[in-house]
Amino acid sequence: xxxxxxxxxxxxxxxxxxxxxxxxxxxGGRASTRLGRGLESAxxxxxxxxxxxxxxxxxxxxxxxRLFIKQFEEDKSLTTQILIDCSNSMDFxxxxxxxxxxxxxxxxxxxYLITNENEKFGLMTYSTKIxxxxxxxxxxxxxxxxxxxxxxxxxxxxxxxxxVANEYAKSIKTKSLVILISDFLEPVENIQNAxxxxxxxxxxxxxxxxxDPIEFDLNYKGETRFFDLETEESKKVYVSPDFQxxxxxxFMQHVNRxxxxxxxxNADFYxxxxxxxxxxxxxDIAHLQGLKVHH
Amino acid sequence: MEVLFGNPWAxxxxxxxxxxxxxxxxxxxVKNIRIPSLMFIIDLERKRRLRSLxxxxxxxxxxxxxxxxxxxxxxAILEPFYYAREPIDVDRSVVIVLDVSASMxxxxxxPSRFEKSRDAARQILQTLKDTDTVSIVLxxxxxxxxxxxxxxxxxxxxxxxxxxxxxxxxxxxxIMLAKDILAESESEKSIYVISDFSTQTGLDALTAQKQAFxxxxxxxxxxxxxxxxxxxxxxxxxxxxxxxxxxxxxxxxVSNFGEKKMAAFVMTLDESIVGSKTLDIEANxxxxxxxxxxxxxxxxxxxxxxxxxxxxxxxxxVQLIIPRxxxxxxxxxxxxxxxxxxxxxxxxxxxxxxEEVFAPxxxxxxxxxxxxxxxxxxxxxxxxxxxxxxxxxxxxxKLIIISSEYLYQETDKLDALFxxxxxxPTEVSGVxxxxxxxxxxxxxxxxxxxxxxxxxxxxxDRTVEIASVSGDEVLAYRESGKGLVMxxxxxxxxxxxxxxxxxxxxIFWLKLIEWIDKDETSSEYLNFxxxxxxxxxxxxxxxxxxxxxxxxxxIFFDETGIYRVEGFTDTFSANxxxxxxxxxxxxxxxxxxxISEGYSYVQDSVEIERSLYTYVLWAAIILLITEWAYLKRRxxx
Numbered sequence: 001x002x003x004x005x006x007x008x009x010x011x012x013x014x015x016x017x018x019x020x021x022x023x024x025x026x027x028g029g030r031a032s033t034r035l036g037r038g039l040e041s042a043x044x045x046x047x048x049x050x051x052x053x054x055x056x057x058x059x060x061x062x063x064x065x066r067l068f069i070k071q072f073e074e075d076k077s078l079t080t081q082i083l084i085d086c087s088n089s090m091d092f093x094x095x096x097x098x099x100x101x102x103x104x105x106x107x108x109x110x111x112y113l114i115t116n117e118n119e120k121f122g123l124m125t126y127s128t129k130i131x132x133x134x135x136x137x138x139x140x141x142x143x144x145x146x147x148x149x150x151x152x153x154x155x156x157x158x159x160x161x162x163x164v165a166n167e168y169a170k171s172i173k174t175k176s177l178v179i180l181i182s183d184f185l186e187p188v189e190n191i192q193n194a195x196x197x198x199x200x201x202x203x204x205x206x207x208x209x210x211x212d213p214i215e216f217d218l219n220y221k222g223e224t225r226f227f228d229l230e231t232e233e234s235k236k237v238y239v240s241p242d243f244q245x246x247x248x249x250x251f252m253q254h255v256n257r258x259x260x261x262x263x264x265x266n267a268d269f270y271x272x273x274x275x276x277x278x279x280x281x282x283x284d285i286a287h288l289q290g291l292k293v294h295h
Numbered sequence: 296m297e298v299l300f301g302n303p304w305a306x307x308x309x310x311x312x313x314x315x316x317x318x319x320x321x322x323x324x325v326k327n328i329r330i331p332s333l334m335f336i337i338d339l340e341r342k343r344r345l346r347s348l349x350x351x352x353x354x355x356x357x358x359x360x361x362x363x364x365x366x367x368x369x370x371a372i373l374e375p376f377y378y379a380r381e382p383i384d385v386d387r388s389v390v391i392v393l394d395v396s397a398s399m400x401x402x403x404x405x406p407s408r409f410e411k412s413r414d415a416a417r418q419i420l421q422t423l424k425d426t427d428t429v430s431i432v433l434x435x436x437x438x439x440x441x442x443x444x445x446x447x448x449x450x451x452x453x454x455x456x457x458x459x460x461x462x463x464x465x466x467x468x469x470i471m472l473a474k475d476i477l478a479e480s481e482s483e484k485s486i487y488v489i490s491d492f493s494t495q496t497g498l499d500a501l502t503a504q505k506q507a508f509x510x511x512x513x514x515x516x517x518x519x520x521x522x523x524x525x526x527x528x529x530x531x532x533x534x535x536x537x538x539x540x541x542x543x544x545x546x547x548x549v550s551n552f553g554e555k556k557m558a559a560f561v562m563t564l565d566e567s568i569v570g571s572k573t574l575d576i577e578a579n580x581x582x583x584x585x586x587x588x589x590x591x592x593x594x595x596x597x598x599x600x601x602x603x604x605x606x607x608x609x610x611x612x613v614q615l616i617i618p619r620x621x622x623x624x625x626x627x628x629x630x631x632x633x634x635x636x637x638x639x640x641x642x643x644x645x646x647x648x649x650e651e652v653f654a655p656x657x658x659x660x661x662x663x664x665x666x667x668x669x670x671x672x673x674x675x676x677x678x679x680x681x682x683x684x685x686x687x688x689x690x691x692x693k694l695i696i697i698s699s700e701y702l703y704q705e706t707d708k709l710d711a712l713f714x715x716x717x718x719x720p721t722e723v724s725g726v727x728x729x730x731x732x733x734x735x736x737x738x739x740x741x742x743x744x745x746x747x748x749x750x751x752x753x754x755x756d757r758t759v760e761i762a763s764v765s766g767d768e769v770l771a772y773r774e775s776g777k778g779l780v781m782x783x784x785x786x787x788x789x790x791x792x793x794x795x796x797x798x799x800x801x802i803f804w805l806k807l808i809e810w811i812d813k814d815e816t817s818s819e820y821l822n823f824x825x826x827x828x829x830x831x832x833x834x835x836x837x838x839x840x841x842x843x844x845x846x847x848x849x850i851f852f853d854e855t856g857i858y859r860v861e862g863f864t865d866t867f868s869a870n871x872x873x874x875x876x877x878x879x880x881x882x883x884x885x886x887x888x889x890i891s892e893g894y895s896y897v898q899d900s901v902e903i904e905r906s907l908y909t910y911v912l913w914a915a916i917i918l919l920i921t922e923w924a925y926l927k928r929r930x931x932x
Contacts (some may be wrong), residue, residue, distance in 0.1 A: 088331075130766050185332055214330065225327045226329070251335055
């Protein structure tokens with residue numbers, strides 16, 4: 001089970017306070033300063049030809065026989081879509097949690113905070129294709145559904161984020177806040193395509209890279225045969241300090257490339273080591289997203 | 296190179312090699328790790344592909360290195376070594392025997408055989424160290440030491456100054472001289488003989504080589520040149536006509552050492568052409584020609600020169616000195632009754648200042664070159680006559696005593712002078728027998744002379760017998776003091792013999808007079824062959840044909856041409872006239888295997904044990920360092 005009972009209990013302690021209006025990515029429940037289509041009408045104005053007749057306030061017309069158009073305060077309630085990589089490579093740990101567990105806990109934290117704000121969120125898991133989709137909704141029921149989806153997730157298969165991004169871009173209709181959580185162990189070109197494609201359908205885009213500490217420093221020694229978790233490909237190498245150093249550089253090079261891609265599409269990028277306490281990671285991301293979180 | 300081992304037992308240590316392999320196999324197994332980020336490792340390994348080529352070839356370099364190191368260490372314990380031939384650094388004493396004979400002037404090899412020899416000698420000098428000694432001996436007919444026990448640098452200087460001579464070769468004698476020079480040396484002794492080996496005089500070179508070898512001297516024979524064709528003047532003479540002293544006769548003998556060929560010659564007298572001759576000489580044949588030409592009574596230089604030069608010039612020209620005409624003062628002491636055939640014969644000669652006196656008389660003999668005592672009758676001889684004759688001969692006078700009836704009665708008085716012991720007359724008739732070829736009897740039909748009466752004589756010691764009758768000498772002479780006494784037994788009296796009646800009688804007497812009174816100005820004393828020597832009365836400056844002036848008490852004729860001695864009016868000539876030097880034979884078959892074409896020096900060497908221990912150990916140490924570096928780089932250390 002990716003999300004343990006203990007963790008879920010700890011989630012309840014999370015409190016989220018908005019620091020200011022609008023800016024927040026998880027924002028909701030606050031009046032917008034801008035007029036537009038919203039759930040609640042702010043004022044009325046005279047009808048002019050060309051106005052959408054669906055928004056004619058017939059009640060006023062009944063009383064005054066004049067046509068008025070309902071003007072709505074723009075609906076600031078923003079849907080958050082959370083995408084979690086559940087390919088085989090995520091099922092790896094040398095510390096307490098696998099990368100998938102860690103990613104799930106991160107997602108759960110965000111979902112909890114969103115639910116507290118009474119905002120909508122959706123959930124999607126993927127490997128080479130989209131595995132499960134939970135449509136965006138709000139409320140605790142949605143949160144429980146989401147937890148259930150995560151816990152029932154079968155972590156397997158290869159990753160093909162490019163293909164998934166295509167499918168996702170087609171299915172999504174409104175611009176949302178998208179949180180993509182993955183280990184990004186794919187060719188950087190695939191990752192680039194996916195991020196570009198998704199970014200076009202987002203208002204805000206948060207990219208979270210999770211990696212096991214061993215992936216950072218390859219902390220093995222001596223003659224080792226490494227097998228790939230997804231492809232079963234293998235390679236025998238002698239892991240010397242020199243090799244470790246070169247591996248780390250290569251790994252960081254990969255991470256930095258993703259970081260540059262994110263910067264190019266104005267997405268926020270976080271690279272998280274799974275040995276970092278999960279709540280620290282949740283707080284860090286929430287804080288940097290302009291939220292005030294109290295534990 | 297065969298490698299041997301000092302500790303063969305250490306071969307057993309090679310059993311340790313499998314131990315390393317076993318230990319290696321016992322090492323922890325390769326860990327199998329599943330990781331998600333293999334893509335980076337593959338990426339890194341791809342970059343290292345080239346560097347890993349060696350690793351691919353040798354699956355585990357460490358095992359390979361360790362096996363190699365252990366193998367090298369065991370090899371070091373085996374103490375490997377090999378035997379190497381190392382040159383022995385010994386001091387050498389070298390004698391270069393340089394053939395400077397006439398044949399070395401041959402230009403069949405360029406620039407000449409001698410220059411090639413000089414080059415070979417220089418090469419030999421190059422092999423010498425500063426501590427080596429070198430001597431140079433010139434192989435002329437008499438070997439000459441040019442340098443003794445000096446160093447290579449000095450030898451080079453001397454070598455540059457040596458020129459080929461026109462003498463014959465005495466290789467054997469030169470080798471013996473070289474051997475003697477080396478006798479006292481304690482260094483490694485060797486003689487290098489550089490020659491064309493075409494002809495030799497004196498001691499055989501092979502014999503000399505063997506003797507030198509027996510004395511611990513190595514003799515190396517370096518051959519220069521091959522058999523070659525040549526046309527040469529091998530004999531020449533010129534003399535005044537015996538009857539007409541204002542004419543001269545020259546006789547030139549030419550030899551063709553090669554294929555049939557024409558050869559043209561020009562003859563000059565004091566540089567004026569007096570004749571020419573073209574000969575068509577058969578292959579390997581000889582031909583001669585004579586020339587009769589006018590010549591005054593003064594001294595002349597007669598020259599014969601081959602017109603077309605060939606590979607050896609030194610035998611293509613001959614220069615001969617014709618001495619000035621000499622007159623001989625002859626006193627004939629005879630008795631009235633004697634036949635006057637002899638007087639007549641002597642009188643007609645243009646070269647004889649003839650006087651005769653009749654016994655008993657005792658004239659002053661000092662004025663005469665020759666005194667002839669025709670007959671001695673007891674009582675007609677004045678006392679003191681024989682003493683005077685004795686003094687005359689002692690001082691260099693020539694005395695001719697003609698046999699006569701009573702001569703034997705006076706032999707006790709003549710004893711000291713007479714070349715024969717006279718026993719008395721005999722009337723056994725016979726013909727004259729020539730005991731030897733002699734200048735005075737050449738072209739004289741003396742053997743047709745019949746003798747009716749003669750003296751029975753016995754030749755004394757040191758007497759040279761020329762002709763005899765029935766075993767008794769009729770022509771014999773003996774040197775006495777500075778002079779000479781001749782016994783003439785063919786008495787010019789018809790009761791004794793018929794010689795005086797023959798036309799050759801006056802010619803014989805002229806020849807006898809000329810021969811017996813031959814002095815140092817005669818042709819024989821002025822014309823030499825190269826290689827001959829002439830002792831001077833005292834030290835004088837001799838100017839050689841090349842212009843070189845040497846102060847010496849003897850002339851060594853080693854160049855062809857005219858020699859001049861300061862303070863001496865006459866000049867001397869020297870010519871090769873040496874069939875053996877001109878023949879240019881190749882190397883003799885007997886020596887073919889011994890003669891090397893060029894110069895080579897193989898330094899003596901000895902087998903020395905060379906250990907490989909240090910090298911093997913160093914190799915092991917280097918590999919150990921390599922292993923350390925490899926481990927360090929891999930991070931194991």
